[in-house]
Amino acid sequence: MAEPSPESGRHRIVVVGGGAGGLELVTRLGNTLGKRKRADITLVESSRSHVWKPLLHEIAAGTMNIDRHDINYLAQAAAHHFRFRYGAMVGLDRNAREVLLGEVRDEEGRQVSPAQRVPYDTLIIAIGSRTNDFGTKGAAEYAYVLDTPGEAARFNRRLINAFLLAQTQEGPVRRGQLHVAIIGAGATGTELSAELHHTALQLVAYGLDRISVERDLQITLIEAAPRILPPLPERIAAETHKLLTELSVDVRTNARVVEVRADGVMLADGGFVPAELTVWAAGVKGPDILRNLGGLEVSRNGQLVAGLTLQTTRDPDIFAMGDCAYVPYPGHDGPVPPRAQAAHQQASFMLKQIRRRLAGQPLLEFRYRDFGSLVSLGEYSTVGNLMGFVAGRSMFIEGMFARLMYLSLYKMHEIALHGYWRVILDSLSRALSKRTGPTVKLH
Structure with a gap:
């Protein structure tokens, strides 16, 4: 076990990533160890506020007001006895046991925060995942992703502007002008398709009377697998498919995307889906920074490889949890799935692990329970x-x-x-x- 900080005499616990699992963990650590001065707790995050990631499709559709659901990290830190360091992790010095943060600049190029080095005795990396477009031609240029609240809000602005343009332009709505292609029929893509249909109905009801939802709007949900919601039970997929069809969502399975263009999506079978708005919601990978982070082992998808104790394979002082971690799932092919309930369970588990670590007791093994x-x-x-x-x-x-x-x-x-x-x-x-x-x- 790492030695405590020589300055305060307290163990330095650093959590990188303020997502669902990371923020829950650092809050509970602050309320217990931080409040009682048994450890120094620090959260490192590149954003200033937190929004629960499963809500991002609602932000994209405009059916949820982000201002009523975001949590300011500084305020949370002050209320729950931990420190907040603003900045993105850009490196890791394992010998010095320091997390390297890059400088932060605002939209006008002015420095907000300089490059920093954050010392740790125990490090927990929980920086989530990113959408994986698998290098598909045109995806990075023309497809929106919903990895952050900012990206979801950007898509929402583009959506609203598209409807306003269709209402005010000369001439009728062009073919494909209000068509949306959603690539990936997992939970995010499937839920987004239904929310967008509701949004369109509400916008028309607010006075955009030149637009007909039945005539002008087309939502196409594209999935490479034989059915939507591939990881979930078939009955859920079948019932969801039926409901989406009733909403006039064009559900296409066994459809592999080979190119994203400004005016639509090309499929491997030669088909073309016209759409001026495309969302890529297929595939998950670890953030790029993890691939060269202090020599730590990563999986094929760029996740940090960890054991059942959640310790990374090459450094017992560094733990990984949440979507960025490749954690064994005994009895199943592959790791623990990247889901909110897994992050919640791992946050509760890590609280126990750290207490045992500070007490010098043997660490436990994590067992994911699918509810x-x-x-x-x-x-x-x-x-x-x-x-x-x-x-x-x-x-x-x-x-x-x-x-x-x-x-x-x-x-x-x-x-x-x-x-x-x-x-x-x-x-x-x-x-x-x-x-x-x-x-x-x-x-």
Whole structure:
């Protein structure tokens, strides 16, 4: 185990990445070890605020107001006894046990934060994942991704502007002008397709009367696998496919994209999907910085390889968790899946691991428990399955009950960050404000 900091005499714990797992972990560490002066807790993040990643498709569609859901890291740090360092990790000095941060500049090129070196005794890397376009021609230039709140908001602005242009331009709406191609029918792509349909109906209802949703809007969901939602049970996929078809979403399976263009998407079979808006929601990989990070081992997809203790394979003082970690999933082919419930479980597990590490006790082994899967189609429906509730078997759910279970996942995340009473008050405030404002973000 690493020695404590010579300056304060306390163990220095650094968490890089303020996503679902990282922010939950650093908050709980601050509330326990930080508050009692048993360790110095630091969060390193390249953004200033946090939004739960499963909500990004709602930000992209404009059906959620980001300002009512983001969490400021400085305020969270002050309230929960940890420090916040603003900057992106650009390197790692394992010999000196320091995380290297690059300088931060604003939109006008002025320095906001200089390059920094953050010392650690225990380091937890939880910087999430990025969309993997597999080097597909034109994807980087013409397809939007939804990895960050900023990217989701950028797509939303482009969407609203496309509808405003169609309303005010001379002449009719062009073929493909309001067509959206979504590449990847996993949870993000599937949920986004339903949210976009709802957004279009609301925009027309707000007075964009030259636009006909039935005539001018076309949402195409493209999946290379034989069915949508490949990792989920077939019954969920079938029910979701049926619901999307009822919304006039063009679902194309066994369709591999070979090129993304400004005016649409080329398929391997020679077909062409016209679309002036394309979202790439297929594939997951580790952030590029991990491939050359202090000689740590990475998987084929660029994730940090870790053991069941969540320690990286080449350095016992460095742990990895969440989407950026390749953690064994005993009894299954491949690692623990990159899902919010996995990050939540690993955050709780790491709190126990660090306590044992500080006490000099043997570390535990992580066991992921799959509680099921839920897919929300916005205002239309929610479907999913719950695992292990009836004699160890799964139970299919849909409708209002499924929707409540879907919302409960987010509430569990919020409770981990704020506690029960604040979450209750915030939820009531959001419910009231939602009734007094537009249901779709218009700016």
